[in-house]
Amino acid sequence: MGNKIGINSIYKIGICFSIVMTMSVTMLNAQNLIKGKKIFETRCLVCHQADGGGVPNMNPPLDGSTGVNGKDIVRMVKIVTNGLDERVALDGMYYNNAMTANPDLKADAIADVLSYIRNSWSNKAGLVTVAQVNAALLKNKSKKK
Numbered sequence: 203m204g205n206k207i208g209i210n211s212i213y214k215i216g217i218c219f220s221i222v223m224t225m226s227v228t229m230l231n232a233q234n235l236i237k238g239k240k241i242f243e244t245r246c247l248v249c250h251q252a253d254g255g256g257v258p259n260m261n262p263p264l265d266g267s268t269g270v271n272g273k274d275i276v277r278m279v280k281i282v283t284n285g286l287d288e289r290v291a292l293d294g295m296y297y298n299n300a301m302t303a304n305p306d307l308k309a310d311a312i313a314d315v316l317s318y319i320r321n322s323w324s325n326k327a328g329l330v331t332v333a334q335v336n337a338a339l340l341k342n343k344s345k346k347k
């Protein structure tokens with residue numbers, strides 16, 4: 203019995219494996235973005251609008267927002283869970299409306315909706331993982347009072 207599995211086949215198997223892995227990761231991400239879109243449509247669209255453009259003086263745009271595209275995932279998670287009524291300047295503008303809280307959203311749903319808003323319209327920021335959201339939820343909890 204000769205060795206039928208040459209180095210070539212091992213390479214081929216390796217390449218196939220990488221392709222399948224990449225495809226499933228891509229498909230998973232697409233799935234999460236679809237879920238995120240649904241959450242956005244039911245919970246966020248009414249204020250931030252379908253095009254992420256917001257409503258002048260009332261609700262800030264998420265499209266092109268420094269915060270949404272930035273690295274502070276802890277702040278993003280906090281805003282989604284607790285809502286926001288700080289009237290702080292967002293990209294130099296103030297908004298009169300108060301954002302409603304979403305205390306019932308689970309970590310995976312928060313990850314999906316954040317991934318969606320960070321990768322929609324002109325936004326091209328990184329996806330947010332469930333692990334990142336869980337870490338942020340813990341951090342925000344310990345900061346309370």
Ligand code: HEC
Pocket residue numbers: 241242245246247248249250260261262263264267268269270278281282286287288289290292293296297298299300301302304315316319
């Ligand atoms: C009732 C209207 C309303 C709804 C619904 C709403 N928001 Fe908001 N959102 C606001 C307002 C108003 C602000 C700014 C509040 C302030 O300045 O104090 C804001 C701020 C934000 C910010 C900060 C933006 C920045 O530039 O840093 C993010 C992120 C955000 N919202 C995401 C969401 C997501 C995701 C949802 C859905 C889960 C959602 N919002 C639902 C009104 C809303």
